[in-house]
Amino acid sequence: MAHDQPPPQAAEQPEYPSLRIAGFGDVNFAISKYVEGPRGFSQGQFALHMTSALSPRVTFFGEISFSARTDAGTDTPPAAGFNAEVERMILRFDKNDKLKVSFGRYHTPINWWNTAYHHGQWLQTTIGRPEMIQFGGRFLPVHFVGALMEGGVPAGGWNVNYKAGVGNGRASVISRAGDAGDVNGNRAWLLNGFSKPDKPFGLEFGGSFYRDLVTVSASGDFDETIVGGYVIWHKEDPEIIAEFANVRHQDDPGAKPGTWSHAYYIQGAYRLPWQNRLWKPYVRFEHVGVNPQDVVFASVPNLDQTLLGLRYDASQFAAIKGEFRTWTRGEASQRNYGGFFQISFTF
Amino acid sequence: MGTVFHRLPSVRALRFLALAVCALGAGAWLDAGGQPASDIAVVAHPDVPVDNLTLPELRRLLLGDREFWSSGVRVTLLIRAPIARERDAAVQSVCQMTEAQFRQHWIGKVFRADVPSGPKIVYSTEMALDQVSRLPGAITFVPIAQVTKNVKVLKIDGRSPGQAGYKLR
Numbered sequence: 096m097a098h099d100q101p102p103p104q105a106a107e108q109p110e111y112p113s114l115r116i117a118g119f120g121d122v123n124f125a126i127s128k129y130v131e132g133p134r135g136f137s138q139g140q141f142a143l144h145m146t147s148a149l150s151p152r153v154t155f156f157g158e159i160s161f162s163a164r165t166d167a168g169t170d171t172p173p174a175a176g177f178n179a180e181v182e183r184m185i186l187r188f189d190k191n192d193k194l195k196v197s198f199g200r201y202h203t204p205i206n207w208w209n210t211a212y213h214h215g216q217w218l219q220t221t222i223g224r225p226e227m228i229q230f231g232g233r234f235l236p237v238h239f240v241g242a243l244m245e246g247g248v249p250a251g252g253w254n255v256n257y258k259a260g261v262g263n264g265r266a267s268v269i270s271r272a273g274d275a276g277d278v279n280g281n282r283a284w285l286l287n288g289f290s291k292p293d294k295p296f297g298l299e300f301g302g303s304f305y306r307d308l309v310t311v312s313a314s315g316d317f318d319e320t321i322v323g324g325y326v327i328w329h330k331e332d333p334e335i336i337a338e339f340a341n342v343r344h345q346d347d348p349g350a351k352p353g354t355w356s357h358a359y360y361i362q363g364a365y366r367l368p369w370q371n372r373l374w375k376p377y378v379r380f381e382h383v384g385v386n387p388q389d390v391v392f393a394s395v396p397n398l399d400q401t402l403l404g405l406r407y408d409a410s411q412f413a414a415i416k417g418e419f420r421t422w423t424r425g426e427a428s429q430r431n432y433g434g435f436f437q438i439s440f441t442f
Numbered sequence: 443m444g445t446v447f448h449r450l451p452s453v454r455a456l457r458f459l460a461l462a463v464c465a466l467g468a469g470a471w472l473d474a475g476g477q478p479a480s481d482i483a484v485v486a487h488p489d490v491p492v493d494n495l496t497l498p499e500l501r502r503l504l505l506g507d508r509e510f511w512s513s514g515v516r517v518t519l520l521i522r523a524p525i526a527r528e529r530d531a532a533v534q535s536v537c538q539m540t541e542a543q544f545r546q547h548w549i550g551k552v553f554r555a556d557v558p559s560g561p562k563i564v565y566s567t568e569m570a571l572d573q574v575s576r577l578p579g580a581i582t583f584v585p586i587a588q589v590t591k592n593v594k595v596l597k598i599d600g601r602s603p604g605q606a607g608y609k610l611r
Contacts, residue, residue: 115559117549148558151516156555185555191510210554218550247507252498254507291507293498296538331543372540411542441549 112155114147118442119215123222127420127433138163139437140230142182142214152190156199158183160214182214182238193246200272203239204258204287205303207325207338217439220334220364220406222416225381226398227340227358233395234358234383235321235340236265236307238272241282252293256301260285264307265319269391279316283307289325297330308347314390316347331366331375344391354386356395364406375406397425413440481603482531482610483586485571485593487578489515494597497609501536503581505547506557511579519561520573520582528567528583531610583610 121139125132145157160180167176187197202209206228212219214230227234241262248255263273264283289301305321323340338360345353360381367374383398400422407415416439421432484500486492491513495503502508509517522529524541533544548560564570567588574580575592586603589595601608 113559117553119553144553146552146555146558154555154558156558183555187555189509189516191514192508211550213553215550215553218546218553249499254502293496293501296498296501330538372542408542411545 109148109151112147112149114145117144118142119144119217119440120442121216121437121439124436125433126435127431129429129431131431139216139439140214141177144215152188154187154189156183156185156187157181158214191246193248195245196242197245198242199240200274201239201241201243201260201262203236203285203305204243204260205285205305205321205323206235206340207289207299207301207327207336209235209237215441216437217412217414217441220375220377220416221362221379221402221404222418222435222437225338225358225360225362225379226383226400227338227360227381231270233270233392234342234356234385235323236272236283236305237270238274239264239283239285240272240274250290254291254293256289256291258285258287265309267310267312269309269311279308279310281308297328299325299327299329301325309344309391311391317391318345318347318353319343319391320345331364331372332368334364334366334377335362337361342392344389346390351388354389356383356385356389356392358383373408375408377404377406378402379404397423397428399423412442413438480611481586481608482528482583483589483603484581484596484598484610485574485584485589486581486596487574487576488592488594489513489578490581490594490596492596493594494600496599497536500598504532504537504561506551506560509557515579518577518580520564520570520577520580521561522567522570522583523563523565528570528585532583535610 119142123133123137123139125134125137141161143159147155149155160182161177162180164174164176164178166174168174181200183200183202185197185199185201187195189195202213204210208225209228224230226232228237230237239260239262241260243258243260245258246256261282261284263277266273267278283306285303285305287301287303289299291299302324307319309317309319311317320343321340323338325338328335339357341355341357343353343355360379362377362379364375364377366372379402381398381400385392385395385397400420402418402420404416404418409415416437418435420435421430423430484495491511503517503519511517521532533539533541537544539547551557552560564573564582567584570582570584571590571593574582595602598609
């Protein structure tokens, strides 16, 4: 499916099921003082997105990604060149705007970026995600397997929306979701609320709360509480995105004091009015601060990073981005810096 | 010569002629219902349970933030292909977006699994009117001069097309 028109189908009586496929891809280039992550050119994720209305009130959404493996061709039998992953698979029942119920595998709706851009690098202004919600990262649970109830009401122009979910939470490898079942007997649950007021149009703000029991193979069970919030100014002149998240871990017997770790970022961008509004400079500051006593996050690195970048929309469906980043990984670490480039597109 | 001068139009006749020309111009400008032909009407299927929308409500429909009418029928948004004046009015005046931003918004909206599909494209006013009269819950934008009787014209912020202060033109 091309995006020549949004969507590119002429009006007609609806037919069910009505499968439509869209895709996203990106190619990257990186060079940095100290090696951290891919060097040189790298194939980004190749993501396929499917939607299919099964009836006027039942819809299927799916997202599959293919990611290049660093161990391709090694081992016996040789490792494949790409990992295929079911990123999202959702079946949703819509009663009305106030109540929609769905089941499946989601991007956890406790972080705005996680549910705004998913695996579509082209959709986001910058090359990469903030570290706090990085794919494969551990600070926040990126995926969530379970059920979700959501909806919204006008609320006198405040347009208040909610999401409430219950699911498996993190797996024993905490960067993974419990796809094949919960690792313990406690389900994770979450609440998310946000507002997109009529005035000023472009503003969005919200917050979320998440609870889970995390089972770490070597260390036992830990209660996990995540509190997050965000403010967004959606217009591109300027675009502002600010988010924070605090994560508390407490060993299940409660013998030791709980620990708080936190992360935040603020990103600003401005679509320049000249040359058909094709250029968009941006800047982002981000911070990840892990409590050294936090056993669950023992291997999660700290981060203080500043990035400056420029996005050029080569067409309505392809963008070229260039970034300079400088960062440290805690007080004792050496400052690193590098240049990053990306071509991202949708098709 | 004197006869010739008697046949020249008088000042009163010139005034009458000027008024007639103005009236003809206005006739071309106004449709049969006396509404400015440049206004864009928001029309819906006759069963749609609203007669008036505020501009923010219309914006939420256009951006897919509202998917259902109060009757429970799903909103079907029909919109002209790019370049059409009706689309420009909807995208620029109502959504306060550029065409590129509007496209990206809808690609993201479908990708986020917020909605099962984006707006449906219509390629002419006739097609828009035909579809909106047949699809329950449908809504679209057409020039007021071309509105037919089998659709419902919605007021925006309490004003009908042609009234002073109407915002879509």
